[in-house]
Structures are given as structure tokens and as C-alpha cells.
Amino acid sequence: MEIVFIGSGNVATNLGLAFKAKGFIIKQIYSRSSQHAETLAAKLDAEYISDITDIYMKADLYFYALKDSALKTTLQKIDMPSGIHVHTGGSIPMSEFEGLASRFGVFYPVQTFSINKQIDFTNVPICVEACNLEVQKILLDLAGNISDKTYLMNSDQRKKLHLAAVFACNFSNYMYDISSKILEDSGITFDIIKPLIIETAEKINTLTPYAAQTGPAIRMDMKTISKHISLLGRNSEYRKIYKMLTKSINKRHKRSY
Amino acid sequence: MEIVFIGSGNVATNLGLAFKAKGFIIKQIYSRSSQHAETLAAKLDAEYISDITDIYMKADLYFYALKDSALKTTLQKIDMPSGIHVHTGGSIPMSEFEGLASRFGVFYPVQTFSINKQIDFTNVPICVEACNLEVQKILLDLAGNISDKTYLMNSDQRKKLHLAAVFACNFSNYMYDISSKILEDSGITFDIIKPLIIETAEKINTLTPYAAQTGPAIRMDMKTISKHISLLGRNSEYRKIYKMLTKSINKRHKRSY
Numbered sequence: 001m002e003i004v005f006i007g008s009g010n011v012a013t014n015l016g017l018a019f020k021a022k023g024f025i026i027k028q029i030y031s032r033s034s035q036h037a038e039t040l041a042a043k044l045d046a047e048y049i050s051d052i053t054d055i056y057m058k059a060d061l062y063f064y065a066l067k068d069s070a071l072k073t074t075l076q077k078i079d080m081p082s083g084i085h086v087h088t089g090g091s092i093p094m095s096e097f098e099g100l101a102s103r104f105g106v107f108y109p110v111q112t113f114s115i116n117k118q119i120d121f122t123n124v125p126i127c128v129e130a131c132n133l134e135v136q137k138i139l140l141d142l143a144g145n146i147s148d149k150t151y152l153m154n155s156d157q158r159k160k161l162h163l164a165a166v167f168a169c170n171f172s173n174y175m176y177d178i179s180s181k182i183l184e185d186s187g188i189t190f191d192i193i194k195p196l197i198i199e200t201a202e203k204i205n206t207l208t209p210y211a212a213q214t215g216p217a218i219r220m221d222m223k224t225i226s227k228h229i230s231l232l233g234r235n236s237e238y239r240k241i242y243k244m245l246t247k248s249i250n251k252r253h254k255r256s257y
Numbered sequence: 258m259e260i261v262f263i264g265s266g267n268v269a270t271n272l273g274l275a276f277k278a279k280g281f282i283i284k285q286i287y288s289r290s291s292q293h294a295e296t297l298a299a300k301l302d303a304e305y306i307s308d309i310t311d312i313y314m315k316a317d318l319y320f321y322a323l324k325d326s327a328l329k330t331t332l333q334k335i336d337m338p339s340g341i342h343v344h345t346g347g348s349i350p351m352s353e354f355e356g357l358a359s360r361f362g363v364f365y366p367v368q369t370f371s372i373n374k375q376i377d378f379t380n381v382p383i384c385v386e387a388c389n390l391e392v393q394k395i396l397l398d399l400a401g402n403i404s405d406k407t408y409l410m411n412s413d414q415r416k417k418l419h420l421a422a423v424f425a426c427n428f429s430n431y432m433y434d435i436s437s438k439i440l441e442d443s444g445i446t447f448d449i450i451k452p453l454i455i456e457t458a459e460k461i462n463t464l465t466p467y468a469a470q471t472g473p474a475i476r477m478d479m480k481t482i483s484k485h486i487s488l489l490g491r492n493s494e495y496r497k498i499y500k501m502l503t504k505s506i507n508k509r510h511k512r513s514y
Contacts, residue, residue, distance in 0.1 A: 010471075068473075068481050091473075091481050111453055112471055117463055119456070125449045151449065160443040161450075163485045167495075168436035168450050169457045170472030171502050172429040176458075177466035177509065179425035186417040192382045192408065193418075193425050194461055196368055199376070200426045201433075201458030204451055206374055209434035214267075214369055215427030216325075216348075224325050224348050228420045237505050238424075244501060245428050248494050252434065 001142075002027045004056055004083075006074060007065035008040040010113035011088050015063060016044045018121040018146045028056045057081040061142070063107065068092055075100055084135055090162025093155035094129050105130035105139050108158060109147075112169050121146040127153040127161065178238055210252075217249035258399075259284045261313055261340075263331060264322035265297040267370035268345050272320060273301045275378040275403045285313045314338040318399070320364065325349055332357055341392055347419025350412035351386050362387035362396050365415060366404075369426050378403040384410040384418065435495055467509075474506035 001024050005012045008031035016026050026044040031037035034050035041048035049055065055078060064071055064087040071087055075096060085101040090108050097104035106129040111119060126143040128150060130136035136152070143150040153161065176197060180190045203212045216224040225246055232239040258281050262269045265288035273283050283301040288294035291307035298305035306312065312335060321328055321344040328344055332353060342358040347365050354361035363386040368376060383400040385407060387393035393409070400407040410418065433454060437447045460469045473481040482503055489496040 067476060068478055069476075091484055110449055112457055112460070114460065114464065114469070117460070123452050125452065127449075149449075153445075157443055157445060159484065160439060160488060161445055162481075163488050164436040164439040164443075164445075164450055165453055166472055166474075166485060166499075167432045167439065168454050170470070170474060170506070171498075172432040172454070173457055173460070173466050173469055173471075174474075174502055174506050174509075175424045175429040175432060176461055177470060179421040180466050182417060182421040182424065186414055186421075188410075188414060188418055188421075190461075190465070192367055192384075192406075193421055195380050195382065196422055197425050197429070197458050197461055200369055200430055201454050203369070203371070203374070203430070204433055204447075204454055207371065208447070209430050209437050212371070212430055213427065213434060214430075215423055217423075217427060219324060219326075221325055224419075227348055227416065228423060231417060231420050237508065241428075241501060241505060242423075244498060245431055248498060249427070249431050251494065252431075 001025065001061065002056075002059040003061045003063060004028045004030070004059040005040070005044075005046075005063045005065060006030045006052070006055075006078075007063070007070075008033075008036040009065065009067075010115050011109070012063065012065035013040055013043070013115050014111075014113045014119050014121075015065065015088070015109065015146075016040060016046075017118055020044050022145050024145075027059050030055060052077050053079075055079075055081065059083045061086065063088065071096065084138060086139065090165060091159045093159070094131070095155065097131070103131060103135050105135050106155070106158065107139055107143065108153075108162075110161065110165060122148055125149040125151060127151045127158055129154055129158065178241070182238070213249065213253065215249075217246040218253050220250065258282065258318065259313075259316045260318045260320060261285045261287070261316040262297070262301075262303075262320045262322060263287045263309075263312075263335075264320070264327075265290075265293040266322065266324075267372050268366070269320065269322035270297055270300070270372050271368075271370045271376050271378075272322065272345070272366065272403075273297060273303075274375055277301050279402050281402075284316050287312060309334050310336075312336075312338065316340045318343065320345065328353065341395060343396065347422060348416045350416075351388070352412065354388070360388060360392050362392050363412070363415065364396055364400065365410075365419075367418065367422060379405055382406040382408060384408045384415055386411055386415065435498070439495070470506065470510065472506075474503040475510050477507065 026046040028047045029037045029041040037048035060083050062085045080101045085104040086107040094106045108127040110125040126147045128139045283303040286294045286298040286305045294305035319342045337358045342361040343364040351363050365384040367382040383404045385396045
């Protein structure tokens with residue numbers, strides 16, 4: 001099976017390495033930046049292009065691993081080859097391919113990727129959607145090659161999953177960032193908080209987040225809450241976030257605040 | 258060394274088990290609830306009391322592992338024995354013991370504890386503060402018995418650390434909770450998001466949270482942000498949180514929103 005990647009970022013890099021390790025041939029990498037395309041192509045023993053009209057026409061599968069905003073523009077520039085076309089975006093409907101390709105779908109890995117940290121896909125849930133049953137089977141088999149967790153999911157559910165992922169990943173990471181900023185401003189090493197972050201995350205394997213909730217907000221510990229708000233200073237953005245989240249936790253657990 | 262625990266909750270349970278495993282004698286457990294005291298005492302081969310005036314007078318160390326709000330009230334009721342008195346609270350100053358005990362300090366483990374999940378303390382940072390150098394040495398040695406990471410930290414720094422811990426633990430857990438609620442309302446299993454949560458947390462070992470930030474907010478991906486806000490519904494609390502955190506992430510990364 002020959003694969004082409006349109007895009008050379010975190011998702012393309014990690015998916016490409018996972019498929020290459022399973023013996024798939026990565027034929028070509030496209031990126032607007034020929035340097036980015038070249039870097040990834042070197043890792044995957046692939047050709048690279050930076051002009052989309054040079055796209056290889058005979059691949060079995062075309063992965064569009066692009067920023068959501070870049071996908072539409074790119075699709076409009078391509079004279080679609082006959083292979084299967086899939087994008088990897090959580091919040092983009094499959095219908096983006098309608099009228100452009102005849103065989104298409106979505107291949108959404110529910111994970112956060114970095115260029116420099118290779119992900120083991122075995123444990124990464126992959127959500128598949130396809131234009132017909134034949135393509136669906138091909139994509140599920142493909143997903144099953146790299147992951148033990150494959151799901152069929154339509155575009156409506158996937159966009160809710162993507163929204164949930166923003167809270168679970170982007171916003172929880174921002175909580176770490178605020179935490180690190182508070183420590184940095186106090187001359188305390190961020191290392192001291194790392195075991196707490198890891199343990200908080202690992203608790204989801206034994207408790208629901210609802211049951212795992214701890215802290216001054218759920219205890220209605222107004223004394224500690226007031227101390228914290230005062231530590232954050234009068235006009236701080238963090239103060240607004242602290243108050244809003246504290247209020248919301250309290251409401252969720254049905255205690256007055 | 259004989260230890261008495263005042264309190265029988267998550268912190269007392271986990272510290273008690275850690276010290277018992279290292280050969281310390283847990284002499285007595287106090288809790289207002291005799292049932293709670295009995296449960297922990299059984300795990301630690303200790304006596305239990307629910308009347309604080311029955312406190313064992315000859316222990317070397319008294320641990321006050323109580324809710325912040327309960328500590329002051331409890332301290333006022335005790336005729337302090339001559340041992341060393343320490344509390345485990347992040348946001349409570351050491352000075353709470355002044356005038357009440359002659360040898361005292363703070364022993365703050367930077368971790369989140371559950372009664373039913375025993376924590377390996379080896380990796381748990383323990384922040385120590387003491388009334389004098391003699392007590393300081395005893396507490397640092399004690400901490401070193403169960404943990405490889407001991408820190409000296411004064412009350413001012415500790416309360417900032419505790420504030421940072423609220424963001425890193427309580428608020429990040431609340432992000433998981435919102436995520437699970439969104440999935441539940443959409444009929445999607447929370448299991449699908451667990452590997453993402455674990456990976457997001459583990460990234461802090463290789464990247465700063467600032468460098469690890471991903472998602473529509475940092476990309477200024479207004480199309481996805483608008484979709485998400487509309488999915489959350491007009492009057493939703495989660496919508497307010499989404500908007501506030503998106504705005505704040507954008508500001509932190511110095512892009513306009």
C-alpha cells in the first residue's frame with residue numbers, strides 16, 4: 001500500500017513513522033515549506049514536493065494532516081487522484097471531500113503529538129468515518145494495523161469528541177502552564193509539581209474525574225480560597241480564572257459558594 | 258520513633274502506611290469520627306481515639322493531617338504533649354503552632370491522595386519547615402526516610418506552591434471532568450480520551466507546558482473556536498470557561514484574539 005502525506009507537522013510525522021514501522025510505503029510528502037517536507041521525507045524514505053500540482057497520482061491513500069484552516073484551501077488546489085482521501089481533523093466534517101473525491105473518509109487519532117516525541121500508536125484510539133462500506137473496511141483495517149483501539153464515529157460525534165479533547169488536553173495543559181508561571185514568579189522549581197500532575201492524570205484510570213475532584217473549591221474552604229485569590233493580585237487574569245473555575249466546581253458538586 | 262496522627266483522611270492514611278512500611282510505630286490515630294479512626298488504626302496497627310483529650314502524651318511526633326478549617330479548632334483543644342508537632346497543610350503557616358507547642362514544623366507532601374490508592378512516596382516531594390535547626394534536621398531525616406525529594410521551604414513560598422498545585426491538580430482534574438461530561442452527553446465513552454490525558458501530562462517531562470501548548474486557541478483557529486462555542490450552547494457555564502481560557506492562552510502566547 002502506497003501512502004502520500006499532505007502536511008508535514010506533528011500528526012503527519014507521527015502517523016508516517018507508525019505506518020513506516022508496519023511496512024507501509026510512504027511515497028511522498030507535500031508541504032508548502034520544502035524544508036519541512038524534506039525533513040519528514042528523510043525520516044520516511046519518501047519523496048518530497050512543495051508544489052501540490054506535483055502530487056503523485058497512483059497512491060492508494062492520501063492523508064491530509066493539515067491545520068483545519070489550511071485543509072479547505074489545499075483541497076481546492078488538488079486535481080484529486082483516484083485513491084482514498086482522508087483527513088485527520090477532529091472538528092472537520094467528512095463532507096469536505098464531497099464532490100472532490102470519489103472515495104474518502106476521516107482517520108482521526110485521539111492524541112496530542114509532538115514532532116520530537118514519537119508516539120506508540122498501539123494505545124491511541126483511532127476514529128474512522130468513511131463514504132461507503134468498502135472504504136470503511138479499508139480504513140478500519142488500516143487503523144487496526146497501528147492501533148488496538150479503533151472506533152467508527154460520524155462527523156457530529158467526532159466534533160463533540162474534539163471539543164472534549166480541547167478541555168482534556170489544551171486546557172489542562174494551560175493549567176500546568178499557569179502553575180509553572182506561579183512557581184517561576186516565586187522562585188520555585190516546576191519539578192516539584194510534576195509528580196502531582198502525573199498522579200492527577202493517572203487517577204482517571206481508577207476514578208471518574210468527578211469522584212477524583214479534590215481541593216479548596218469542592219471543600220468550600222473559603223479561607224484558603226480567599227488566601228489564593230489575594231495571592232493572585234487584584235487585576236490578574238489568573239484571578240479571574242481561579243474564581244470562575246472554583247465557582248463552577250462548586251456548582252457541579254451542588255454546594256453553594 | 259512513635260508517631261500519632263491527628264486526622265484519618267487521605268493524607269493521614271497515605272503517610273501512615275508509608276511510615277509503617279519503613280518500620281515506624283504508629284501509636285495512635287485520632288479522628289472526630291471513631292469509625293474513621295478505627296478504620297485507619299486497623300491498617301496501621303495503632304490505637305484509636307475520638308476524644309482529643311485522650312491523646313497519647315509520649316509520642317515523638319504528632320502529625321496534624323486535617324482539613325485547613327479544622328486545624329485551628331483542634332489545636333485549641335489540645336494540651337500539647339512535648340513531642341514535635343507538624344501539620345501537612347500547604348496553605349497554613351507554621352506560625353499556627355506558636356505559643357501552643359515548643360517544637361513544631363510543617364511536613365507538606367506535594368501530592369494528591371486518595372484513601373483507596375496507596376501512593377509510593379519515593380517520588381513525592383516533601384517540603385519541610387521547622388521552628389529551629391534541631392527540629393529541621395529531624396524532619397528532613399524523617400522525610401528522607403520515605404522520599405528521595407526533600408525541600409526546605411518557608412510558609413510564604415509554600416502557600417504559593419499550594420496555589421500552583423490547585424491549578425496543576427484540582428483545576429486540571431476539573432478540565433477532565435468537563436471533558437467527561439461533554440462525552441457522556443454525546444454518548445461517547447470517556448475511555449477514548451484517557452490516552453490523551455496521560456500523554457498531555459507526561460509531556461511535562463520533556464517540554465515546558467508553555468512549549469507544549471497546542472489546540473485551536475494557540476493557532477488562532479477562529480473557525481474551530483466558533484464551532485466549539487456554538488456546540489457548548491448559549492448559556493452554558495462551559496462556554497464561559499472555554500472563552501475565558503481560549504482568550505487567556507492567546508494572550509499568554511501574545512497573539513491577538
